[in-house]
Amino acid sequence: MGDEAPTSIAEPEVDFVGIQHSERFQNLKKRHRSFVFPVLTLALLWYFAYVLLAGYAPDFMATPVFGAVNVGLLIGLGQVATTFIVTMVYVWYANKKLDPIAEEIRDDATKGEVR
Template identity: 50%
Template sequence: MQKSEDFTRLRSSFRSFAIPMTISFLVWYFAYVLLSTYAEGFMSIPVLGNLNIGLLMGLSQFLMTFLITWLYIRHANKSLDPIAEKLRHELEGDL
């Protein structure tokens, strides 16, 4: 099964989404950590009332997590689930 074309497509489709999303999230996260450590002046710039850039960037980590989750669900429903369903039926002998 691992050498089948469908399984290869499933693995490739998953990786083409997961790897870039993981890298982009880690870059954003480490940028936040490094900026909060080494650029305190920048992070403390007020934006609106008591909200500063550091707080907004920290809150954006949650938004980024929700966005990536939503994008993954959309990608899985469109690209991964149909192939996985087909493979499951082949493995279980439903076809």
């Protein structure tokens, strides 16, 4: 326990450089980044739009929609809703588009080992 680096488990049989340059891995990396970067950027922009609206346009946020419920409350609940939606979409995406490739690469890389 307490090895210097957490690297001593899979080495040295695994050719990490080779895998990194393989088309399959590049495809996985592309799929991962092309989802998480834009989605997270949009989510954070939406959140900061909300914070700025609350700070600098309180009158707009106070506009009544029905009863005592106003625009601000609906946008706030909208933030909760979008967080749940992004979470569910990401799980679907990762299960469908990321996990199968990652599993293939992992299985091929560890084929040499008894397991």
